[in-house]
Amino acid sequence: MDKTYKALADPTRREILSLLKDGDRTAGEIAEGFPMAWASVSHHLAALKDAGLILATREGQHIRYSLNTTVFQELVQHLIGLAQKKRGRPRKEA
Amino acid sequence: MDKTYKALADPTRREILSLLKDGDRTAGEIAEGFPMAWASVSHHLAALKDAGLILATREGQHIRYSLNTTVFQELVQHLIGLAQKKRGRPRKEA
DNA sequence: CTTGCATTTAGACGTTTACCTAATTATCTC
DNA sequence: GAGATAATTAGGTAAACGTCTAAATGCAAG
Numbered sequence: 174m175d176k177t178y179k180a181l182a183d184p185t186r187r188e189i190l191s192l193l194k195d196g197d198r199t200a201g202e203i204a205e206g207f208p209m210a211w212a213s214v215s216h217h218l219a220a221l222k223d224a225g226l227i228l229a230t231r232e233g234q235h236i237r238y239s240l241n242t243t244v245f246q247e248l249v250q251h252l253i254g255l256a257q258k259k260r261g262r263p264r265k266e267a
Numbered sequence: 268m269d270k271t272y273k274a275l276a277d278p279t280r281r282e283i284l285s286l287l288k289d290g291d292r293t294a295g296e297i298a299e300g301f302p303m304a305w306a307s308v309s310h311h312l313a314a315l316k317d318a319g320l321i322l323a324t325r326e327g328q329h330i331r332y333s334l335n336t337t338v339f340q341e342l343v344q345h346l347i348g349l350a351q352k353k354r355g356r357p358r359k360e361a
Numbered sequence: 362c363t364t365g366c367a368t369t370t371a372g373a374c375g376t377t378t379a380c381c382t383a384a385t386t387a388t389c390t391c
Numbered sequence: 392g393a394g395a396t397a398a399t400t401a402g403g404t405a406a407a408c409g410t411c412t413a414a415a416t417g418c419a420a421g
Contacts, residue, residue: 175278178272178275178276178281179276181272181275181276181346182272182273182275182276183378183379184269185379187272187349190349190350191349194349194350194351199397199398200397200398200399201396201397201398204398209379209380209381210380210381210382211397211398211399212380212381212382212383212398212399212400213379213380213381215398215399215400216378216379216380216399216400217379218398218399219399219400231387231388233388233389233397234387234388234389234396234397234398235388235397235398236397236398236399240350242350245346245349245350246350248346249343249346249347249350252275252339252342252343252346253343255281255284255285255288255339256284256288256334256336256339256340256343257288277408277409279409293367293368294367294368294369295366295367295368298368303409303410303411304410304411304412305367305368305369306368306369306370306410306411306412306413307409307410307411309368309369309370310369310370310408310409310410311409312368312369313369313370325417325418327367327418327419328366328367328368328417328418328419329367329368329418330367330368330369362421363420363421364419364420364421365418365419365420365421366417366418366419366420367416367417367418367419368415368416368417368418369414369415369416369417370413370414370415370416371412371413371414371415372411372412372413372414373410373411373412373413374409374410374411375408375409375410375411376407376408376409376410377406377407377408377409378405378406378407378408379404379405379406379407380403380404380405380406381402381403381404381405382401382402382403383400383401383402383403384399384400384401384402385398385399385400385401386397386398386399386400387396387397387398387399388395388396388397388398389394389395389396389397390393390394390395390396391392391393391394391395
């Protein structure tokens with residue numbers, strides 16, 4: 174989980190996620206939208222992928238990125254768990 | 268929002284939140300549970316407070332910390348918004 | 362108002378992070 | 392295989408972060 178939270182701690186990476194929310198994008202399409210070198214964006218993509226937040230698939234010479242909604246949901250659950258007041262032994266949780 | 272995500276990026280800080288979930292604690296009570304200097308814990312508390320995730324109130328010579336569930340909820344909303352596929356203008360959202 | 366406890370602030374130091382440019386890998390086309 | 396394009400990896404640097412010890416602050420009690 175640590176990697177996931179760390180991945181969210183950067184504004185560029187959150188913006189990438191926001192971009193991907195509207196549809197899959199290739200690395201190049203993503204990098205174009207940012208004022209930094211492609212290499213830097215590539216690092217961010219690697220961090221997000223390592224955190225499990227996005228998925229990458231090669232398509233010819235392009236690499237297409239997409240949101241991993243599964244991990245996103247787990248993250249939201251974990252976050253909610255952090256704030257939830259403890260109740261008497263949730264017995265498996267509803 | 269940036270500060271909030273950054274605050275969550277550290278395991279010690281997440282553990283502090285988890286502690287506070289079970290009830291308010293003074294700075295000292297919190298610091299005791301960690302293997303680092305009190306000053307370090309104090310820095311983490313400051314970061315969490317700055318991020319709005321916790322609230323501090325002085326009680327005599329102690330300072331009592333508690334979760335700020337309001338900001339927590341906003342954060343969860345924001346996070347969900349990051350992953351949610353775009354729909355046509357949510358008009359205030361249910 | 363001085364002493365003592367709880368907590369924070371100041372200053373220093375090593376590690377991690379984000380960025381850059383240059384070099385490399387992977388794929389496609391000829 | 393050579394050349395072009397897409398993307399990553401390598402190597403370096405400056406800023407941010409987490410930690411420490413020491414000093415300062417806030418409050419309470421003699």
